[in-house]
Amino acid sequence: MEDLYIGLDIGGTKILGALFNAKGEIIGRTKKPSKASKGEAVIFNQVCKVIDSLLESNTGTLKAIGSGVPGVIEDGKIRFSPNLSWKDYPLEQNLRDKYSVPSYVGNDANVSLLGVWKHGLGKGCHNLAGLFVGTGIGGGLVINNAIYGGSTGGAGEIGHMIVVPDGPICGCGARGCLESLASKTAILKMLKSQIERGRNSYFSGLIEQKDYILKSSHLKEAYVGGDEIAIEILDNAASYLGVATASIINLLNPELIVFGGGMMEALGEKMIERIRSKARELAIPGLYETCRIELSVLGDDASLYGALSLIEDGLRISL
Numbered sequence: 375m376e377d378l379y380i381g382l383d384i385g386g387t388k389i390l391g392a393l394f395n396a397k398g399e400i401i402g403r404t405k406k407p408s409k410a411s412k413g414e415a416v417i418f419n420q421v422c423k424v425i426d427s428l429l430e431s432n433t434g435t436l437k438a439i440g441s442g443v444p445g446v447i448e449d450g451k452i453r454f455s456p457n458l459s460w461k462d463y464p465l466e467q468n469l470r471d472k473y474s475v476p477s478y479v480g481n482d483a484n485v486s487l488l489g490v491w492k493h494g495l496g497k498g499c500h501n502l503a504g505l506f507v508g509t510g511i512g513g514g515l516v517i518n519n520a521i522y523g524g525s526t527g528g529a530g531e532i533g534h535m536i537v538v539p540d541g542p543i544c545g546c547g548a549r550g551c552l553e554s555l556a557s558k559t560a561i562l563k564m565l566k567s568q569i570e571r572g573r574n575s576y577f578s579g580l581i582e583q584k585d586y587i588l589k590s591s592h593l594k595e596a597y598v599g600g601d602e603i604a605i606e607i608l609d610n611a612a613s614y615l616g617v618a619t620a621s622i623i624n625l626l627n628p629e630l631i632v633f634g635g636g637m638m639e640a641l642g643e644k645m646i647e648r649i650r651s652k653a654r655e656l657a658i659p660g661l662y663e664t665c666r667i668e669l670s671v672l673g674d675d676a677s678l679y680g681a682l683s684l685i686e687d688g689l690r691i692s693l
Contacts (some may be wrong), residue, residue: 376434381424381681382441383482383674384417385508386410386457387587391424392434392678398493402428410458413470417458418468425473438476438689439469440681442485444512448527450479456545457509467537478684482520482677483512484530489680490632491516494672498505501628504670505532507635508590510545511553517626533557537617541683552618557613558637562588568603582606597641616652623657623665634670642669 376396383390384558385408390619393402393410398497404427409416419692423473429436443465445455447612450466452458471475479487490496499517506512513532517609523529534546534554541550551689565577565588576596580586596604650667670676 376433377437377683378432379437379685380428380439382421382424382439382442383485383677383681384408384443384458385419385482386444389420389424390674390678392675392681393428394682395434398682400675402432404428409457410504412459414458414460414463416467420471421465423468436473436475438478439463439473439683440480440481440485440684440688441469441477442677442681442684443479444482444690445482446511446528447479447682448535448554449477449642450477451477452479457639460569475691476685478681478688479683480680481512481514482506484514484523485680485684486512486676487514487516487530487557487632487680488521488683489676489678492683492686493679494670495632495668495678496630499629501626502632503530503622503626503628504632504634506676507557507615507633508636509558511557515626516539526533532618532622535621537614545666546668552614557589558590558593561580561593561607561611563605564607568607573603575603577604590636593637594640599677608645609648610690612648613652615645616649617656618654619649619667620662621655623653623661627661627675628665630666630668631666634668634673634676636674638669 379394381392389406389408391404392400397403404424406424407421409420443458452460452463452465466479467475482507486506496502502516504514511533513553514530534551536550537552538550542554543549544551544554566581569578597608646669654662
């Protein structure tokens with residue numbers, strides 16, 4: 375029977391799962407809502423539904439599970455997650471107990487960067503950074519051929535770099551974080567503000583819907599369709615991402631800065647070129663010229679391949 379591995383991307387709105395074979399190829403996928411507001415037991419039950427769904431039509435043997443989760447992760451426990459109701463939650467141990475296989479858990483942004491580094495554009499790079507733009511902005515760093523966690527494992531919070539000192543209040547409590555200016559959460563607030571001032575937009579009717587969640591596909595349609603408000607807001611967001619990119623280049627001199635997340639994937643090269651342009655304007659020329667700024671080719675799969683990489687590293691295997 376074939377050895378099988380499961381990679382999970384556990385987020386505040388959905389749980390993505392992939393089943394990998396012994397060659398590291400995705401042979402099955404599934405997605406379910408995380409039901410984050412319903413409590414830690416319900417979220418774990420949704421995680422198990424994803425795993426069970428992936429396994430039900432396969433006759434191989436599950437060997438290990440890897441998971442990426444937003445928040446502070448320590449020793450396999452979710453110490454705190456801004457998008458989930460888990461606090462000091464032993465996810466790694468609970469998955470081991472239920473499925474009787476090794477389980478590995480990491481911060482979602484670091485896990486996505488690990489996927490890019492091991493299985494995507496970052497292959498062969500010794501120094502790189504990743505920015506993952508979605509509901510928030512996650513970040514991760516590889517320095518001298520290793521994921522860099524800092525003194526307590528909290529390094530790489532690129533979304534909380536201050537780019538406008540007197541800017542809007544961020545969810546972390548500070549002012550002017552990149553996340554408060556360029557994430558989907560920030561963009562939705564700006565869209566609402568402009569529409570409330572009487573400006574017409576592609577989003578005018580959508581935002582009136584109860585519990586509307588901003589979709590990357592809607593942003594793409596509005597941007598490509600010439601929506602004036604969307605273009606203004608997204609161009610500004612790209613500029614702020616470019617400011618952060620220039621700072622990373624000047625500080626760390628990486629070979630590669632890769633952008634991922636649903637919003638970046640949807641807007642593609644239009645967004646990346648504006649980021650490059652702003653970074654080129656602000657970064658030290660010699661350092662800018664030696665750094666590639668690229669869109670992740672793995673898309674949402676970066677997190678899934680990163681979860682597989684946690685397994686590879688944990689089991690010391692090369693699939």
